[in-house]
Amino acid sequence: MGATGIIFQREFNTYLRLPIGYIVGAVVLFLDGVLFWAVALRPGAGEFLSGTVLGVFFYLASGMTTIAAVVLSLRLVAEERQTGTQLLLDTSPVRDREIVLGKFLAALAFLSLLNAATIYMPLLILVNGKIAIGQIVAGYAGLTLLGGAVLAIGLFGSALSRSQLVAAVVTSVITAMFYLFWQLSEVVEYPLSNFFAALAIHERHFVGFQQGIFHLRDIVYYLSLTWFFLYLATRVMEAKRWE
Amino acid sequence: MVELTEVTRYYGPKRALGPVSFEIEKGDTVGILGLNGVGKTTLLRILACGLRPSSGSVSIDGHDVLDNPHEVRKRVGYLPEVPPVYGDMTVKDYLAFVGRLKGMTAEAVSERMPAVEECTRITEVRDMPARHLSQGYRQRVGVAQAIIHEPDLLIMDEPTHDLDPVQIVEMRAMIRALKESHTILISSHILPEISQTCDRLLILDDGRIVASGSEAQLEERLLLSRRIRVTVRPAATGATAARALIAGVPGVKTVDRTGAADGTTEEPGTATFRIEGEADVRAEVCRALVEAGHDVITLTRAERQLERVFVGLVAEGTN
Incomplete structure (x- = not known):
């Protein structure tokens, strides 16, 4: 196991050891359940097609995934700087990209675990209605890609400062910006409208997944966004390592 | 073993260290003595590859800290003033993590662990989460993480920081035991801590070495x-x-x-x-x-x- 694996293992276990993992998990699962009940199980919900209900579930779950990703990412580097343990990593023969990747993958794995725990809701729709397994797979793939992108933004925010509050503000602002690109695209003229729409993290690129459709452009978008912010986080770590 | 040539470090326009030049031979135990804020930690962090010198060259065991930092990091064990301990991990898991981070295999860590626990006398707390450790044990775990990978050079920044008198005596005994197998560099602003454990002293003031030598030689200089x-x-x-x-x-x-x-x-x-x-x-x-x-x-x-x-x-x- 390389340094990435060693850091992954530590970080993932930290989510299981510390209250933050359980608190985020409990809140996300509770709200996902409440929203699912409000949309799929409320009186009159039977009038909707099962596929539509599942799509709405993934739409709502994407919001919860985004919030969970922001919260889970804040501690990743900022906490290490706050407690002084970053010095251990900085003085170990480990590359910054290995540190960033290990932390990112651990947070993504934990977030995926939380998302996986919501599987009973799509299964309820599957049992009581008629949906394609592919839509479930696509929905969860979309949640993972969206969550990964937001985690990467959060990791970048966390790398910038030793304060988790500063990390929260930076991450929230950047994430909100990528959400609001869609609204912005509707009020500006072509070709800017296309540009902003293409950057919109949710409305443009997640909708396909929630409907059970894999678009290559959506996959490329999320992976590019993730890579870009992980790259930035790595560069910040490199710069701060020698400061 | 350690060679510094005209090393400086600036924080913005403020000179925190240097120019500093000195050498440490393999097996030496050297103490850096200076008041708070004279550049001790800056110097040690440069040697531990945690800080870039503004100018000058630093090499450890023939490896330059800037050209080959990972080779240097493999050869250095560093105990900062505040031990970098993860409170949520048990002591043994933490040391295993550090060992792996330093490039050891899982088997090598398992083999090395008993000797480190015995040397630092932390066997009785090995299964405790680090957040429950007393300051004394925390410091010992800090030493343990610094020696887990058997580094050639052991750097300790104020190792008796925040310890009570009994713990200070124990720490000195531990350092004396470590002298047999490591080249050691210790910083402190407390003289007895340095004079009782080190063969050679470097007196640092305003970022510069104002004197060096054994305790007797330094006394001779003024007396x-x-x-x-x-x-x-x-x-x-x-x-x-x-x-x-x-x-x-x-x-x-x-x-x-x-x-x-x-x-x-x-x-x-x-x-x-x-x-x-x-x-x-x-x-x-x-x-x-x-x-x-x-x-x-x-x-x-x-x-x-x-x-x-x-x-x-x-x-x-x-x-």
């Missing part, structure tokens, strides 16, 4: 003469004759009678003299007094305390 204190029960000739006798001993520069003048009291029938000599004149003074019929009650070297030497060196640097 060209030796000071002794002798208490006698004078013969019939009296204390004045005893004083004149001492003053006539070759090598004696000055003789002063202590007593009310310097706030000390003498036992009835005795006289105490403070003697400044060009060298250690205890034997000559004692012989002369006894031969003249004076009883020597006590005879001690009253060398100036190293603390005063340190203050003197710093004052020299300032001036």
Whole structure:
């Protein structure tokens, strides 16, 4: 196991050891359940097609995934700087990209675990209605890609400062910006409208997944966004390592 | 083993360190002594590859810290002032994590662990989460993480920081044990901590080394003469004759009678003299007094305390 694996293992276990993992998990699962009940199980919900209900579930779950990703990412580097343990990593023969990747993958794995725990809701729709397994797979793939992108933004925010509050503000602002690109695209003229729409993290690129459709452009978008912010986080770590 | 050449470090326009040049031979135990804020931590972090020098070169075991930082990091164990311990991990999991991080295999960590636990005496807390450790144990775990990968160079920044007197004694004993297998660099602003564990001292002031050498050499630098204190029960000739006798001993520069003048009291029938000599004149003074019929009650070297030497060196640097 390389340094990435060693850091992954530590970080993932930290989510299981510390209250933050359980608190985020409990809140996300509770709200996902409440929203699912409000949309799929409320009186009159039977009038909707099962596929539509599942799509709405993934739409709502994407919001919860985004919030969970922001919260889970804040501690990743900022906490290490706050407690002084970053010095251990900085003085170990480990590359910054290995540190960033290990932390990112651990947070993504934990977030995926939380998302996986919501599987009973799509299964309820599957049992009581008629949906394609592919839509479930696509929905969860979309949640993972969206969550990964937001985690990467959060990791970048966390790398910038030793304060988790500063990390929260930076991450929230950047994430909100990528959400609001869609609204912005509707009020500006072509070709800017296309540009902003293409950057919109949710409305443009997640909708396909929630409907059970894999678009290559959506996959490329999320992976590019993730890579870009992980790259930035790595560069910040490199710069701060020698400061 | 360690070679620094004209190393400086600036934080913005402020010079925190340097220019500093020195070498440390393999197996040496060197203490860096200086007041708070003179650049000790900056120097140690540069050596631990946690800080980039603004200029100059640093090499450890032939590897330059900038050109080949990972090779340096493999060879260095670093204990910062605040041990970098993850509170949520048990001690043994933490040490295993650090060992793996330093490039050891899982098997090598398992084999090494008992020796490290024994050396740092943390066996009884190995299954405890680190957040529940006392300050003393936390510091020992800090040492354990620094030596887990058997580094050639062990760097410790204020290792007795925040420890109680008993823990300080234990830490010194641990450092003395580690001297046998590591080249050690320790920083402190507390003299006894350094002087009792190190072979060589570097006195740092305002980012520069103002003196270096063994404890005795440093004392010599400021104490060209030796000071002794002798208490006698004078013969019939009296204390004045005893004083004149001492003053006539070759090598004696000055003789002063202590007593009310310097706030000390003498036992009835005795006289105490403070003697400044060009060298250690205890034997000559004692012989002369006894031969003249004076009883020597006590005879001690009253060398100036190293603390005063340190203050003197710093004052020299300032001036």
